Amino acid sequence: MSAVVSLNAGSSSIKFAVFTLDRDHVPTLSGGGKIERIGMAPILTIRSVDGTVIEQKTWKDGQALTHAELLSWLFDWARIHLDGREIAAIGHRVVHGGPDFAVPRLVDEALLGKLESFNALAPLHQPHNLAAISAIAKLAPGLPQVACFDTAFHHDRPRIATRFAIPRALHDQGIRRYGFHGLSYEYISKRLAELDPGLAAGRVIVAHLGNGASLCAMASGRSVDTTMGFTALDGLVMGTRCGAIDPGVVLHLQTQVGMTAHQVESLLYKQSGLLGVSELSSDMRALSASDRPEAQEAIELFCWRAAREMGALAATLGGVDGVVFTAGIGENHADVRARICRRLEWLGARLCETANARGEPVISLPDSKIKLWVIPTDEERMIALHTASLLQDGAR
Numbered sequence: 001m002s003a004v005v006s007l008n009a010g011s012s013s014i015k016f017a018v019f020t021l022d023r024d025h026v027p028t029l030s031g032g033g034k035i036e037r038i039g040m041a042p043i044l045t046i047r048s049v050d051g052t053v054i055e056q057k058t059w060k061d062g063q064a065l066t067h068a069e070l071l072s073w074l075f076d077w078a079r080i081h082l083d084g085r086e087i088a089a090i091g092h093r094v095v096h097g098g099p100d101f102a103v104p105r106l107v108d109e110a111l112l113g114k115l116e117s118f119n120a121l122a123p124l125h126q127p128h129n130l131a132a133i134s135a136i137a138k139l140a141p142g143l144p145q146v147a148c149f150d151t152a153f154h155h156d157r158p159r160i161a162t163r164f165a166i167p168r169a170l171h172d173q174g175i176r177r178y179g180f181h182g183l184s185y186e187y188i189s190k191r192l193a194e195l196d197p198g199l200a201a202g203r204v205i206v207a208h209l210g211n212g213a214s215l216c217a218m219a220s221g222r223s224v225d226t227t228m229g230f231t232a233l234d235g236l237v238m239g240t241r242c243g244a245i246d247p248g249v250v251l252h253l254q255t256q257v258g259m260t261a262h263q264v265e266s267l268l269y270k271q272s273g274l275l276g277v278s279e280l281s282s283d284m285r286a287l288s289a290s291d292r293p294e295a296q297e298a299i300e301l302f303c304w305r306a307a308r309e310m311g312a313l314a315a316t317l318g319g320v321d322g323v324v325f326t327a328g329i330g331e332n333h334a335d336v337r338a339r340i341c342r343r344l345e346w347l348g349a350r351l352c353e354t355a356n357a358r359g360e361p362v363i364s365l366p367d368s369k370i371k372l373w374v375i376p377t378d379e380e381r382m383i384a385l386h387t388a389s390l391l392q393d394g395a396r
Helices: 067-081 109-116 126-139 168-172 183-193 245-256 262-272 274-278 284-289 293-317 327-332 333-342 352-359 381-393
Strands: 003-011 016-022 027-036 043-048 053-058 086-094 147-151 203-209 215-219 220-224 322-328 372-375
Touching: 003 027, 003 067, 003 126, 003 381, 016 053, 016 067, 016 381, 027 381, 043 067, 043 333, 053 067, 053 183, 067 126, 086 126, 126 147, 147 381, 168 284, 183 215, 183 293, 183 322, 183 381, 203 293, 203 327, 215 293, 220 293, 245 262, 274 284, 284 293, 293 333, 327 333, 327 372, 333 352, 333 372
Parallel strands: 003 086, 086 147, 203 322, 322 372
Antiparallel strands: 003 016, 016 027, 027 043, 043 053, 203 215, 215 220
16 A cells, blocks of 8 residues: 655654555545754654644753654654555655746756745745755655645746736746745635535636735636735734835845845744734734733724725625635634725625634625635645655556
């Protein structure tokens, strides 16, 4: 029996999931986990499919441990505990696929080199995604690896939606709006088609609200527009990222305040968003529990900006039939959903407060003109599906 592993390597964490393949290469989740606090005191937690913790480990003096070293430990653990299953391939979330890659690809040296050229476009994510691929290649040189791109779902948007109002030569060099969170949106599109086929065939705004946050306007399950652009810094207020900002602010910080480009990058990526406004935390749970006015202002700004951008996407779609909330905040914070939905009443949205408080899948009232859904995302499963599909294609 074989299995595929979905791997999502970030700057301070590695998320993974193991999927067993049946005879038709259909993946079924067997377990997974996460290594957190990389660069500090790494913590590993592995859970079975029912959520039971089957392995937990802390490296208290592990500040110097690299992603590669931690992956090596995890790889050795997996070889012992796979219960006779053989890893057939590893699928990776790769944040940026640039203008060329619209579908998952088997990784080779040429592809890896091309993807490294996009590191500057996603500095918080891409280098770590690719470092994990390189680490696995050294641990298991013959093991197939699949790159699944977060930009791919948005690849076929109308051309006008990809443009900035800059000279055409710069657009042709790749400075354009790409969009991200594509694996999440692809999964939600697939799942919504199963849960509510009529709505999935219509005009839907999906709100991926987490530490990274964005919106996607879908028509018949395909991306039409999205709030993130050239990088994952654009769009909504996020945990530590500012979202859309007047480019004049960047010029002012450099020419008048005297900040270097590196300092501005750190400010906008790591010190802004919910953390910057609240001066307390980037975690919505901590802000919701605080009575500090700065914390409440951060929450209100997060919700206001989300609703504001939904209005813009409604214009792109020519109307809205439904809204889907997903990701950490979207799935778990009823108050955030309620604040956003109240600002959508002009579109005909009517929230069922009881269903919302209970976290039910459908949170709209029967007479709401817009259906309101809460659907958990599953990027790891989407990666597994793509990886299994490529394996099956290669076997034919």
